[in-house]
Amino acid sequence: MLGTGDGRAVPVYRSVFADSRIYGCDMSAASLRRHDSGTPVVQISGDGPLPFAGRTIGVVLASFVFHFSVPVPLLAELPRILRVGGALVATVYGPQTPSLIRLLRAARMELVGMRQVRDVHGHFVFTAQPTDA
Numbered sequence: 001m002l003g004t005g006d007g008r009a010v011p012v013y014r015s016v017f018a019d020s021r022i023y024g025c026d027m028s029a030a031s032l033r034r035h036d037s038g039t040p041v042v043q044i045s046g047d048g049p050l051p052f053a054g055r056t057i058g059v060v061l062a063s064f065v066f067h068f069s070v071p072v073p074l075l076a077e078l079p080r081i082l083r084v085g086g087a088l089v090a091t092v093y094g095p096q097t098p099s100l101i102r103l104l105r106a107a108r109m110e111l112v113g114m115r116q117v118r119d120v121h122g123h124f125v126f127t128a129q130p131t132d133a
Protein backbone atom coordinates (compact mmCIF):
# COMPACT_ATOMS: atom_id res chain seq x y z
CA MET A 1 0.00 0.00 0.00
CA LEU A 2 1.45 3.33 -1.09
CA GLY A 3 0.43 6.01 1.45
CA THR A 4 -0.97 3.51 3.92
CA GLY A 5 -1.49 6.18 6.60
CA ASP A 6 -2.45 4.72 9.96
CA GLY A 7 -3.45 1.45 8.35
CA ARG A 8 -7.19 1.71 8.88
CA ALA A 9 -7.84 0.42 5.35
CA VAL A 10 -5.65 -2.66 5.76
CA PRO A 11 -8.46 -4.97 6.99
CA VAL A 12 -10.46 -4.23 3.85
CA TYR A 13 -7.52 -5.03 1.59
CA ARG A 14 -6.67 -8.11 3.61
CA SER A 15 -10.18 -9.42 3.02
CA VAL A 16 -9.71 -8.96 -0.74
CA PHE A 17 -6.07 -10.10 -1.02
CA ALA A 18 -6.33 -12.85 1.58
CA ASP A 19 -3.34 -14.86 0.41
CA SER A 20 -1.01 -11.94 -0.21
CA ARG A 21 1.64 -10.31 1.91
CA ILE A 22 0.74 -6.64 2.36
CA TYR A 23 3.31 -3.92 3.10
CA GLY A 24 2.25 -0.50 4.32
CA CYS A 25 4.44 2.29 2.93
CA ASP A 26 4.18 5.92 3.89
CA MET A 27 6.41 8.97 4.14
CA SER A 28 4.86 9.95 7.48
CA ALA A 29 6.60 8.40 10.47
CA ALA A 30 3.76 9.66 12.70
CA SER A 31 1.15 7.80 10.65
CA LEU A 32 3.22 4.64 10.64
CA ARG A 33 3.59 4.83 14.42
CA ARG A 34 -0.21 4.72 14.69
CA HIS A 35 -0.32 1.70 12.38
CA ASP A 36 -1.67 -1.25 14.33
CA SER A 37 -2.83 -3.49 11.51
CA GLY A 38 -0.14 -6.12 12.05
CA THR A 39 1.14 -5.54 8.51
CA PRO A 40 4.85 -4.74 8.04
CA VAL A 41 5.37 -1.02 7.50
CA VAL A 42 8.09 0.76 5.56
CA GLN A 43 8.87 4.45 5.79
CA ILE A 44 9.65 5.86 2.36
CA SER A 45 10.96 9.25 1.33
CA GLY A 46 7.87 10.23 -0.65
CA ASP A 47 9.74 11.15 -3.79
CA GLY A 48 12.37 8.54 -4.28
CA PRO A 49 13.20 4.92 -4.51
CA LEU A 50 10.94 2.22 -3.14
CA PRO A 51 12.79 -0.42 -1.11
CA PHE A 52 11.50 -3.42 -3.06
CA ALA A 53 13.36 -5.63 -5.48
CA GLY A 54 12.46 -5.62 -9.16
CA ARG A 55 9.30 -7.47 -10.27
CA THR A 56 8.27 -8.50 -6.74
CA ILE A 57 4.98 -6.62 -6.24
CA GLY A 58 1.68 -7.69 -7.76
CA VAL A 59 -0.50 -4.69 -6.96
CA VAL A 60 0.27 -1.22 -5.61
CA LEU A 61 -2.78 0.20 -3.82
CA ALA A 62 -3.05 3.92 -3.17
CA SER A 63 -6.33 5.02 -1.63
CA PHE A 64 -6.80 8.73 -0.99
CA VAL A 65 -3.15 9.53 -1.77
CA PHE A 66 -3.17 11.13 -5.20
CA HIS A 67 -4.63 14.41 -3.93
CA PHE A 68 -1.26 14.77 -2.12
CA SER A 69 1.83 15.07 -4.25
CA VAL A 70 2.86 11.80 -5.89
CA PRO A 71 6.05 12.85 -7.67
CA VAL A 72 7.17 11.31 -10.93
CA PRO A 73 10.38 9.76 -9.47
CA LEU A 74 8.26 7.85 -6.93
CA LEU A 75 5.71 6.73 -9.51
CA ALA A 76 8.53 5.80 -11.90
CA GLU A 77 9.56 3.11 -9.42
CA LEU A 78 6.38 1.14 -10.16
CA PRO A 79 7.39 -0.20 -13.58
CA ARG A 80 10.50 -1.56 -11.88
CA ILE A 81 8.88 -3.23 -8.85
CA LEU A 82 5.64 -4.48 -10.44
CA ARG A 83 5.51 -8.04 -11.67
CA VAL A 84 4.54 -8.63 -15.28
CA GLY A 85 0.78 -8.03 -15.39
CA GLY A 86 0.90 -6.07 -12.13
CA ALA A 87 -0.96 -2.81 -11.64
CA LEU A 88 -1.40 0.36 -9.67
CA VAL A 89 -4.95 0.68 -8.31
CA ALA A 90 -5.72 4.07 -6.82
CA THR A 91 -8.51 6.46 -5.95
CA VAL A 92 -8.89 10.06 -7.04
CA TYR A 93 -11.51 12.67 -6.19
CA GLY A 94 -12.37 13.36 -9.81
CA PRO A 95 -11.43 11.66 -13.06
CA GLN A 96 -8.72 14.37 -13.74
CA THR A 97 -7.92 12.32 -16.77
CA PRO A 98 -5.62 14.61 -18.82
CA SER A 99 -3.36 15.56 -15.90
CA LEU A 100 -3.38 12.01 -14.55
CA ILE A 101 -2.43 10.61 -17.95
CA ARG A 102 0.43 13.13 -18.19
CA LEU A 103 1.70 12.19 -14.73
CA LEU A 104 1.47 8.47 -15.44
CA ARG A 105 3.11 8.84 -18.84
CA ALA A 106 6.06 10.68 -17.29
CA ALA A 107 6.51 7.63 -15.04
CA ARG A 108 6.21 5.14 -17.94
CA MET A 109 2.75 4.06 -16.79
CA GLU A 110 -0.52 4.09 -18.70
CA LEU A 111 -4.09 4.48 -17.55
CA VAL A 112 -6.02 1.30 -18.31
CA GLY A 113 -9.26 1.93 -16.46
CA MET A 114 -11.21 4.58 -14.59
CA ARG A 115 -14.65 4.36 -13.04
CA GLN A 116 -16.73 6.09 -10.44
CA VAL A 117 -16.93 4.33 -7.09
CA ARG A 118 -20.47 3.07 -6.82
CA ASP A 119 -22.63 5.09 -4.42
CA VAL A 120 -19.76 7.43 -3.46
CA HIS A 121 -20.23 10.69 -5.31
CA GLY A 122 -17.05 12.24 -6.74
CA HIS A 123 -14.76 9.32 -5.99
CA PHE A 124 -13.11 7.45 -8.81
CA VAL A 125 -10.85 4.44 -8.88
CA PHE A 126 -8.31 3.97 -11.63
CA THR A 127 -5.95 1.24 -12.74
CA ALA A 128 -2.61 1.85 -14.43
CA GLN A 129 0.07 -0.49 -15.73
CA PRO A 130 3.64 -0.06 -16.92
CA THR A 131 3.72 1.12 -20.51
CA ASP A 132 6.19 -1.46 -21.69
CA ALA A 133 5.22 -4.46 -19.55
Ligand SMILES: C[S@@+](CC[C@H](N)C(=O)[O-])C[C@H]1O[C@@H](n2cnc3c(N)ncnc32)[C@H](O)[C@@H]1O
Nearest residue numbers: 003004005009026027028031046063064068069
Ligand atom coordinates in the same frame (compact mmCIF):
# COMPACT_ATOMS: atom_id res chain seq x y z
C1 LIG B 1 -5.52 10.55 3.42
S1 LIG B 1 -4.24 9.45 3.92
C2 LIG B 1 -4.88 7.91 3.29
C3 LIG B 1 -4.40 6.72 4.08
C4 LIG B 1 -4.86 5.37 3.58
N1 LIG B 1 -4.42 5.13 2.20
C5 LIG B 1 -6.33 5.18 3.72
O1 LIG B 1 -7.03 5.04 2.72
O2 LIG B 1 -6.81 5.16 4.88
C6 LIG B 1 -2.91 9.84 2.76
C7 LIG B 1 -1.57 9.25 3.16
O3 LIG B 1 -0.71 9.30 2.03
C8 LIG B 1 0.58 9.62 2.48
N2 LIG B 1 1.32 10.19 1.33
C9 LIG B 1 0.98 11.26 0.58
N3 LIG B 1 1.88 11.46 -0.39
C10 LIG B 1 2.80 10.49 -0.26
C11 LIG B 1 4.01 10.18 -0.95
N4 LIG B 1 4.44 10.90 -1.99
N5 LIG B 1 4.73 9.09 -0.54
C12 LIG B 1 4.31 8.36 0.51
N6 LIG B 1 3.20 8.61 1.22
C13 LIG B 1 2.45 9.66 0.84
C14 LIG B 1 0.35 10.61 3.62
O4 LIG B 1 1.48 10.66 4.47
C15 LIG B 1 -0.89 10.00 4.28
O5 LIG B 1 -0.55 9.12 5.31
